[in-house]
Amino acid sequence: MANNMIKPIIWTIAGADCSGGAGIAADIKTGHSLHVEVCHLITANTVQNAAKLLSINPVDIALLAQQVEVLKNDKPPRVLKIGLLVSIEQLNWLKKLIGELKLENPSLIVVLDPVGTASVGGKLSALEPKDYHALLPFIDVITPNIDEAKALVDAPFAEVKTLASTLAERGQNTVVVKGGHSDNETVVDVAFDQRENRWYQLESPRINTRYTHGGGCSFAMALASYIAHGYLLRDAFTLTKAFINKGMHVNRGKLDYYGAFEQPLGELNAEYFPQIESLINDRYTELSAFPSIGSQQGDQALGLYPVVDSLAWLEKLLPLGLEIIQLRIKEKSSDVLNAIIAEAVNLSARYHTRLFINDHWQLAIKHGAYGVHLGQEDLLEADLAAIHNAGIRLGISTHGCYEFLLAQQLRPSYLAIGAIFPTKTKDMTGQIQGLDNLRQILAIAKHVPVVAIGGITLDNARAVLETGVDSIAVVTAITESACYSQAVTKFQQLLPPSTA
Incomplete structure (x- = not known):
């Protein structure tokens, strides 16, 4: 052959x-x-x-x-x-x-x-x-x-x-x-x-x-x-x-x-x-746009977007001048989750950092988090009207142009697209986007900030940013680095300065 x-x-x-x-x-x-x-x-x-x-x-x-x-x-x-x-x-x-x-x-x-x-x-x-x-x-x-x-x-x-x-x-x-x-x-x-x-x-x-x-x-x-x-x-x-x-x-x-x-x-x-x-779009035809969080083209840059899985990592990263961060916690009891998210919201408020809670939208509303991040599989189960009425922001994960268009019709605060490259955090077989697909996604984005995620490192971040994406989300490039604070600084140097 x-x-x-x-x-x-x-x-x-x-x-x-x-x-x-x-x-x-x-x-x-x-x-x-x-x-x-x-x-x-x-x-x-x-x-x-x-x-x-x-x-x-x-x-x-x-x-x-x-x-x-x-x-x-x-x-x-x-x-x-x-x-x-x-x-x-x-x-x-x-x-x-x-x-x-x-x-x-x-x-x-x-x-x-x-x-x-x-x-x-x-x-x-x-x-x-x-x-x-x-x-x-x-x-x-x-x-x-x-x-x-x-x-x-x-x-x-x-x-x-x-x-x-x-x-x-x-x-x-x-x-x-x-x-x-x-x-x-x-x-x-x-x-x-x-x-x-x-x-x-x-x-x-x-x-x-x-x-x-x-x-x-x-x-x-x-x-x-x-x-x-x-x-x-x-x-x-x-x-x-x-x-x-x-x-x-x-x-x-x-x-x-x-x-x-x-x-x-x-x-x-x-x-x-x-x-x-789709069912999700039919359900929310009357829902107005979610509150904005700004973009590089607006008055407030998103900056580097770390995604972490513990309070300990929040405590390490929040003092480093981040504009935005996401807490992604899985497999905890409801009482433990409640306590973690309450403390996370308090921590982020001290540093004026925009905190997004992954998945747990009820607790995000309860404790007054800045925003909620949902995956595609969560959209039908979550109450988007309740999130909207609480006045908090909404970010949505997408994997390719179909999901991007579907989610964009909901007019969220931002959309994440990934995985740009193979990643350690989850199996993305068949859904690796690459830079060409990222550029295609950006060509169909309408007035919504776009965050690239998945396999982004210091070695490839510049190429990702050159596509015109509004922000990059990183996980192991920080949490598994030899020195997390140096990694954050190097990523921040690649991004345009915030005007927030």
Whole structure:
């Protein structure tokens, strides 16, 4: 197996559209714009244009098998993306191929974008929707539009969540139903991750354009590309939605010609990202913004943000001129926690340091802490209205763009993003952000201070700060240093001076 891959490799198995908008053409353009290497296996050559479909000409399975043989050792795929299949013979061959590839590489992800009809009208495949049922157990992610989902489930009047959950029961780990084919002014895309039993719903205003040919193929390929880059499903889904929105935006208002979807290049700015629909956001639609704590761009810099787990560490660090600190205590009895937090609030008040209490929001309110910090898993259980009414600040942990957008809609006092680098304090497998993702997060931040956390040391802190993040949170870089006070001083020297 090749070991010198710089870009992740995706194999796309799909049809060739001679008009250049859909199928293999869309997959290659999308993959290249998202920095993946694309190998393509063509299942059929179609004869079509912007007005009509004339013919579908299948490619012999023997030729497809030869292409697989020369590619699988030279350029093995990280993701296999499947589009048009034109016969039951191709479907059966593909089932066998996926089984073989997954034996060689159990981490291979298979994305299926089921294609039945051409956007200009006409049937592209001899397969019936029910024929796909035998393939579903071999698929990791399936991305039908709402009409395709109805056909696959044979439920023409079912709601989108019913379609997604029914498809998931038939073998997929994840179902993404694309909403672009609806007539609504808001485009709603829904994903159901069966492995985690979690729903994701993204909404964006409809962008009126007829440059949409191949948009569905591009959506599936963008999702496959982000997955190939290591993004979790929720973030790959969110980034894909932003990618499609930006591509549609390029030709917005152009309604007199049916043209190919234009794959965008460059940064995905905040305007292209969707609204996150979730139970937590629905619960607090009327809640106003939480009180501000300032930022480097405002009158009050956040400064260095240590996170410690004891009163002893508070007593050591508070005299060092910190503007902000967090107390994170786990696995203590309620009486012990009550006493610790009461004393912590008193200590921080003596030094005029803004103290955030991790998790224990009731005790933070009771003892008048400056703020509360919550993880994503705590948002549904905590009473955000009670925290808000107490007049204390709220910080929220996020891990990727989906969680960041969800939390940002709550208008907290600050958002933390991590882990930037691998960290000793918790297992962040699959959620290491790196500096590029941090920059992407900062591009979608709207009027909220952002704190970077996770694996930040004196060696890499300057690079983190150069992204423009408002603050850095550190744990072991202080608590495990040879001299904690020197470590604090060195970190503080890297940060802009406070004007508090």
